[in-house]
């Protein structure tokens with residue numbers, strides 16, 4: 001039996017799971033299931049205590065790529081496999097969002113968005129793609145595809161990862177020196193890192209100051225990596241050009257946040273890549289089959305690294 005705690009659109013999620021895993025009984029809170037009979041949990045933002053209320057779970061599936069909120073749950077046993085979504089239709093959306101973020105700066109759409117308020121008709125001189133250096137923080141299931149896609153469009157792309165192999169067509173860097181090198185050479189910085197003890201607060205004033213003058217920042221990973229006050233300070237000082245932000249330390253972004261009102265910051269409400277029920281359910285169903293067959297599941301979270 002699989003217990004589903006869907007983020008929204010429960011009916012569509014149930015239908016997707018029933019189609020992907022006809023061998024499983026899919027239940028939700030409304031079914032008031034026998035909790036001892038539940039073997040698998042699939043959900044997003046579960047309230048504290050929910051996962052712990054199932055005594056016989058074999059695995060927990062996050063209906064998302066980032067598992068930081070799951071790892072904060074005290075009722076999630078460290079012995080229980082925690083499995084995240086790997087791409088499942090999100091990479092394509094991330095590529096679209098990343099390309100938008102790059103073009104926002106490269107083709108001066110940020111300037112035109114401001115100029116319209118002054119009815120000012122003035123053409124800027126756009127940078128060529130070949131001269132727009134892109135830095136991608138995080139070269140995983142999503143960042144790796146974003147980096148490759150942008151390289152395919154002719155941008156010089158560098159990427160930063162913890163320990164994984166180089167990505168073809170992307171100058172792949174690691175470690176503190178690698179990060180400093182990437183920051184110093186990124187006209188547009190794209191952040192696609194998970195939230196972990198090592199990445200929280202990474203983009204502070206010192207790191208952001210390393211970006212070249214006039215650089216743009218796009219954050220699609222997690223909000224707690226970026227210091228908003230440092231970002232705004234560097235924009236106001238004329239060092240940074242602006243930012244496109246999809247993720248925030250507190251979501252929804254509070255109405256009083258200065259990010260909402262800053263003319264050089266574009267805020268989107270955590271929409272860079274939505275979780276799609278059908279491919280997600282297919283991936284989870286396949287993982288359950290693997291677990292039953294004694295094979296490793298794809299997307300198993302390494303608790304020691306936090307992602």
Ligand code: NDP
Nearest residue numbers: 065066138139140141142161162163164194198221272273
């Ligand atoms: P992955 O786990 O596949 O990739 C994470 C990448 O980050 C890897 O390349 C990893 O390096 C790198 N990384 C992790 N820690 C460090 C570190 N300390 N130093 C350097 N590199 C590090 O995750 P995904 O690509 O699937 O997703 C990335 C994140 O995107 C998610 O965790 C989530 O926070 C966010 N997200 C946001 C969405 C949105 O709508 N805004 C939607 C979906 C996801 P290595 O390869 O060496 O392990």
Ligand code: OXD
Nearest residue numbers: 063064065066067273
């Ligand atoms: C995710 C997200 O991690 O939506 O999938 O942010």
